[in-house]
Amino acid sequence: MASIIxxxxxxxxxxxxxxxxxRNGYQVAAVCVSGAQVLQAADNLGEGMVICSYRFRDMQYDHLKECLPRDFExxxxxxxxxxxxxVAPDIVRLCLPLKVHDLMDTIEFMQSAIIRRQKKKKKMPKVRSEKEQKMIDAAKKLLMDRNSMTEEEAHRYMQKCSMDSGTNLVETAEMVFALMMN
Structure with a gap:
């Protein structure tokens, strides 16, 4: 469940x-009375949603939205x-006077959107560092030289070993080096 401020x-x-x-089953991570407090709480939480008024002592909602971490609604x-x-398209709006049912439906909708975004982010392939990519390429080259494989065959072999052993591709590349160099 996403954090609520x-x-x-x-x-x-x-x-x-x-x-x-x-009372409706959600946890509230922070209660704030100024924009600065919201930003501090958001930085500590990482992602979630802010339910707020349009104006604080130190800033208005539009400035607050600009300063919030990207993963906050x-x-x-x-x-x-x-x-x-x-006019901001990425701000969900709820009109006063506030109805509890409308508030809870909106929070549920926003929570669902945050959870979908989290799942989508997890599915995205991890970006490897240059060092990790060099390790994988070197292991593929070693397999190609020693076992007369094409690059595609070496890559598929490493992927299969990675899935069979439950390790990531970089760890599998390290295992290939360890086994081939002995």
Whole structure:
């Protein structure tokens, strides 16, 4: 479950929203009354969502959104007039007066989007460092020279060994060196 930060300029409003969210089964990581507090909490958490008002003592919602880490979503709670001026497409908006059902449905929707993004990020192939790629290429070359394999065959062989042993390709390349050099 993604982290939730509740931020309103009045501490009482922020605590009331937090209580509603907690009563409906979610955990709130932080309750803030200023933009600086939100940014500090967001940096510590890494990813999640910010449920906030449009203005704080030290900044407005648009400046806060610009400063938030990339993996944070924003739910802006404000009057209809203020929401009409919000043109940012990546900010979810909820109109006052706030209905608990609407708030919880929106949070559920945002949580689902964050979870989908996390899963998608996990599926992306890991970017290897230059050193790791050189190790893999050298192991493939060694297999090609010693076993008369093509590069594709050597790569497939290393992938199969990697999957069979439950190790990543770099560790498999290291094992190929260890076995071939003895």
């Amino acid at each position: 509740v931020a309103f300029p009045k501490a009482e409003d922020a605590k009331n929203i937090r209580n509603i969210i907690v 924003m739910l802006l709670v404000a009057s209809e007039e203020i929401l009409d001026t919000c």
